[in-house]
Amino acid sequence: MKRFLITLTPFMFSACSLLSLNNPLPIDDARLAEARQAIADAKAADAEYCAPALQAKAVGRLYWAAHEITEEEYHPDENASLIHDAIAYARQAKAEAAAHCMPLKPVHFAVDSAELDATARTILDHAVDTLRHKSFLHVVIAGHTDSVGSEPYNEKLSLKRAQRVRDYLVQHGIAAARLSTKAFGETRPVADNATADGRAKNRRVELSPTR
Known part of the structure; x- marks a missing residue:
């Protein structure tokens, strides 16, 4: 048939x-x-x-x-x-x-820094590969900090971190129009800021794919 x-x-x-x-x-x-x-x-x-x-x-x-x-x-x-x-x-x-496709791993940072270390670059290289394969995806890049320092300072630092990640993705071929940044400072912790380990987890940029 x-x-x-x-x-x-x-x-x-x-x-x-x-x-x-x-x-x-x-x-x-x-x-x-x-x-x-x-x-x-x-x-x-x-x-x-x-x-x-x-x-x-x-x-x-x-x-x-x-x-x-x-x-x-x-x-x-x-x-x-x-x-x-x-x-x-x-x-x-x-x-x-x-x-x-998903998920994209978060990137973590040293104290008071917006620089990408080797681990962060490896994670972002994977994100680049994902976004090249899935050209319909857009990404919200959200910067975060720990609670050390003033709130205004941390908001600026979180923005620098988000922008640094965005710049890395753009430099590796991802269209800027597909990327947007947000800065949350210390307002959205994922761990306890009372411990060094918790603060390390909070110093991050999260990448959230959208359509």
Whole structure:
């Protein structure tokens, strides 16, 4: 049986009605459920945006598997192959989204510094690679400090840190229009400023991808 496999958006999948468990045809309902779950897991990992081609293939295969069940000439082997492919593509989409999309790691700084050390540059190189692969992503770059120093000073320092990260990304080929900066100073700690370890965790820049 000839078939033209169209590329579907993930949103079309919700309109595809799979048959109930009472259908008399030899349908592997467990595999259908596995395929639906694999696609849902990939969607939760942002595969619609981070691996759209693979996710669309997964949805397309499952759509045709569901559609074929209603055809007069039903072929169980072909149907099983479509479901197998749907699961495989969905898992690939989830893996690609995890590898290339999110999350972007934060960058940490020395006391009273906005300079990037070797560890920070390695993290930002990974961010550059991610953003090159996913040109639809924009990034909010948020600077933070510990609580040492005055609030006005820390706000300025957090802005310098955010700008330093933005400049590094731009210097490595990421369009400035995709990047925005925010300065929070000491107002959003993630750890206890009463300890040296906590203060080190708070001296950071966070990169938050948006669409």
